[in-house]
Amino acid sequence: MNIENLKMFCLVVDEENISQAARLSFVSQPAVTRQIHQLENFYGTLLFDRAEGKLKVTETGRMLYPYAKSITNDFHRSKEAIQQATGEYNAILRVGASLTIGEYLLPSLLGRFKKQTPKIKVTLTIKNTPSILEDLSNDVIDLALVEGIVEDNHFVVEKFADDELVLVYPSDHPWRDRIEINIEELANERMIWRESISGTRLIVENTLREYGVLDKIESYMEIGSTQAIKSAVEAGLGVSILPRLTVARELEQGFLQEMKMTGIDIKRNLWLVKKPQRFNRVGVSRFVEFIK
Template identity: 85%
Template structure:
């Protein structure tokens, strides 16, 4: 048994397939299979069931997984400490971000961070909030930056910023000559929503429900991409509520316009999420300090 077998076992569990683990490790599928077989031979038990073309983790595999993760994490931390002590430190930081943060907020932030810490190699994964938190839970990433609701009590959750939500409309809309509207007027508009699991949508729906407007909105469209929603609003297909950071360029160029809602101010918190660790990796601590 060796540490590489442990690493490969964890990767196969995390990714759910040997082919994906092989691709991410830049090795052949037979090489991955040999690593798993070595571990199975060492523990004298099957770690995966292979039936009907699918690979499922066995009960003993599920028992081994948290221990294997801890071993791999401790090994990586020990290597980082020794490399730093010997002047050969090259850290890898794996950041996960939800869609809006990853696409609109993080690129410039990571650029500034790399100037301060050029020795740290950063990998960014962008998915929806539930998928990113699942990656964090499985130690695929070191920390997560999300805007959605986090309900896992095992995580350490800290607010690192907030983002204003604004109502946007197209240039040819009758609102063009107005400064604000009453929230009741939204019932007469064609609303363009993100998908039902979107954190932004949940915040807006809760607000509209509180004011008794949500059930009155009959004309709406669902689009799973923020960029596509912006294009739809620009084309005159409806209005939408979007994070200000996602429409800053369109507002500046006059492609979209902001409408104030009387006595309503919407914002959402942006969260930094991490798992409790026995050892705080230096690169993770550096990045958190930079954000804060």
């Protein structure tokens, strides 16, 4: 049994393509095929179905995949543990973050972490919450920081912070002379939303639905970027409810204004998500301690 064969098998499954796995591993396509054949000979079964020119994982291949992932991950962690004990270890931390956290919170957070642990190499991937959790599931990243709802029970999920959602409006809006509004008044405004899969939008919609306002909002605009939403609000195209993290600078500089809603306080949890592991990477353990 060759650990590299198992590693290559997992990569082919993840990429669904032998050529891509070969490119990512800097080896030839025949070399990848040879490794897969060696595994198939060892287990005495086909791991991929190559019919009709398409590569599909067989039932036995799907059975092998989680074991192969666990074996290769434990093998690499064993190397890290020994290298750390002998003083030859360079820790790597692969962090994934949803858009808001990755763009507005993590840069300063990782900067402070790097000052405390300069020997740990950190990489950061920023995507929407579903994509980041998919990367975590496929071991592309070591841990995830997300603000969206995490529904997968196979993950270990811990709250590490919270963030307030605030109603923002342009400086020349009729609200400028008011201290607060009733939430029902939002039905008369042009709301600017994030895309439908956004964790922030789901939280806002649930709140508006709870107060019977969501179905009354007829005029709205959907934009897939928080920065673009801020620009649209500033230009007078509507109002929006956004994380305070994302609008703190604009509120301070007066480009946007904040309006309180009577009796309404919308907050969301920020989550640290990991896969359950028998042995955590040193970088992961250090970062989790730092976050807490």
